[in-house]
Amino acid sequence: MQDIHREVLRLRRQMNYFRIYVIATSVLIFALIGYGFRKSVQDDIVKSLRAERIEIVEPDGTVKLSLFSKKHLPFAVINGKQLTRQGGDESGLMFYNTEGEECGGLVYSGNGKNGKGQNELSMTFDKYKQDQVVQLSYIQRENGNHTKGLSVYERPEFPLNMTMDKIDSIRKNVKDVQEQNSILEQLKKEGFFGYTRMFAGQQGQRTGVFVRDDRGRIRLEMIVNEKNEPEILFYDEKGAVHKKITY
Numbered sequence: 001m002q003d004i005h006r007e008v009l010r011l012r013r014q015m016n017y018f019r020i021y022v023i024a025t026s027v028l029i030f031a032l033i034g035y036g037f038r039k040s041v042q043d044d045i046v047k048s049l050r051a052e053r054i055e056i057v058e059p060d061g062t063v064k065l066s067l068f069s070k071k072h073l074p075f076a077v078i079n080g081k082q083l084t085r086q087g088g089d090e091s092g093l094m095f096y097n098t099e100g101e102e103c104g105g106l107v108y109s110g111n112g113k114n115g116k117g118q119n120e121l122s123m124t125f126d127k128y129k130q131d132q133v134v135q136l137s138y139i140q141r142e143n144g145n146h147t148k149g150l151s152v153y154e155r156p157e158f159p160l161n162m163t164m165d166k167i168d169s170i171r172k173n174v175k176d177v178q179e180q181n182s183i184l185e186q187l188k189k190e191g192f193f194g195y196t197r198m199f200a201g202q203q204g205q206r207t208g209v210f211v212r213d214d215r216g217r218i219r220l221e222m223i224v225n226e227k228n229e230p231e232i233l234f235y236d237e238k239g240a241v242h243k244k245i246t247y
Contacts, residue, residue: 062100067093070109076102078129078161090120102126110140118142129159131194149201154214155194163193191215213237 092107110119195216208223
């Protein structure tokens, strides 16, 4: 009988040791899991990042957003063709559609000295396979003739790469620079690059709405002029004031 009693006591001691072991092991496992989870979350947090260009891409590598410095202004890509850009001093952000083609962006630049200078900021929204059709901009000039406001543009139906092909062909086949500019100016008048249709904002000291026709000719202004006088001006097809309303 005493032997059975001693065996029971021995088994109880073993069970107690087993409980302690299980509890200690469980605490250790949960502690390791918690530490690992906390560390993985911390590993995903980047407190500081310095780069000249950053791209956000889809799983298949399609670029959806590009953040860049002025030395890394990305090419515009239309129908698989890289297009050159004017300027080159802008930093900013470019947006791309599901096909990886540019559909808008934010660019900015500026410089100055002795307390005077210029800033230029622009946010644009592009027509599919074409150039910007809506633009919110601020242009600060050293001479004080600033422009700030919202512009609306009309663009051709053909893709932008055809426009660039035409420009490249002119520059390649026409050697005289003045003749090149003359041809490009004629194309501009014919609407090859599109037209400005409306601007709402401030140009110099004139604030209001400036409306153009489908050939880019100014036809209507509703403004407050340099003398703080309200005006409505109607223009004919030649750009002369046809009618003026003031009070």
